[in-house]
Amino acid sequence: MxxxxxxxxxxxxxxxxxxxxxxxxxxxxxxxxxxxxxxxxxxxxxxxxxxxxxxxxxxxxxxxxxxxxxxxxxxxxxxxxEYLVPFRMKSYYTNLKAKILVHLMGTLKLFYEFLNEPLHWCDVKFDNFGLSAEYPKRFLIMDGDMVFTESRMRHFLQSTKCTRDTDCHFFDCEAKCDYATNHCTDRVNDNIDVFCKKLVTQLFGNFWTKSNRYLAACHDESMNATERLADLRLVWSWSLSDV
Known part of the structure; x- marks a missing residue:
């Protein structure tokens, strides 16, 4: 104090x-x-x-x-x-998977639009989502303990000592061990990777088409991470501009 x-x-x-x-x-x-x-x-x-x-x-x-x-x-x-209704993923929700996908992408979009740098979420799961009538195109995070600014994420990882790559795995946020310094590198996966692996795949499996840019972002290997984010930003700009 x-x-x-x-x-x-x-x-x-x-x-x-x-x-x-x-x-x-x-x-x-x-x-x-x-x-x-x-x-x-x-x-x-x-x-x-x-x-x-x-x-x-x-x-x-x-x-x-x-x-x-x-x-x-x-x-x-x-x-x-604000009051949120907890979202609990049920098997019969797969009938609503197209709508859930829009909510996921609306949420993901905001991680890349936080003030002057992105946010990193290291505990991604449906149980951490909530719903609000005020935001019809996205989920809200119920528990923010594992949400970090990019600068804070970098500071945390680069301050972590390591002897192997797994020492640099902080829940869903993964880095590698720099054996020259025995400290972790910057994060090597990103929010899109984790959303695709843990959430989108749970809904759609390995199904995807190039016409659905959200699903293509998870599966189209012809794009690198930078191109993938740029493509998503373009889609977000016209389909989720009001999120």
Whole structure:
């Protein structure tokens, strides 16, 4: 906890510093006013932070999910997120697999559109999805403990010591061991790989056609990872622009 005697300006500087440490986004000083007003909307009304506000906000910013989820309100170090209906994959849902595929792609799209860098999700499974009437073309993540900014993912992996590749497998996020440094490399698979392997294949098996660009992204080996993402971005731009 910060010294209670520091000025509001110093406190806000420290909030920016802590947020950058948590997310590894490197936001500049001129972003701090926008950041603090986003994290603590009541500042619009009061233009100042009480000591209670300071203690509460400091506790909240130390919780990763508070920074990455849509927060509806808070009280002390507790916070509430929007209400979601848990999604539980059932065998008979395969009759709705085309609609589920759209939801998956709407969700995947947003991982590549988070602020100024992508997000990485390392615990991909249907049980971690929720549904909201407010978002008819995508799922929402129920548990964000395994969601990381790209900078934070890179920092975590490159700080991890290893003697073999499996030491660099962090749930669904995989890297390789650099034997010259005995530290992990950057991630070698991506969100698309994992969505395809763990979710799309569960619905469609190995069936795919080039006319369905979503399924082709999982199976068309003529494209490398960069081309695949570029192709998906193009499809997203006209089919899921309102996600």
């Amino acid at each position: 910060l010294d209670d005697r520091v000025s509001n300006e110093v406190y806000i500087d420290k909030i920016l510093e802590l947020t950058n440490y948590q997310l590894k986004l490197g936001w500049p000083d001129d972003y701090k006013r926008h950041l603090i007003e986003t994290l603590w909307p009541s500042l619009f009304r009061t233009s100042n932070l009480s000591m209670t506000d300071r203690h509460s906000l400091w506790s909240l910013v130390n919780q990763d999910e508070y920074l990455t989820f849509k927060v509806m309100g808070s009280c002390g170090h507790f916070y509430a997120v």
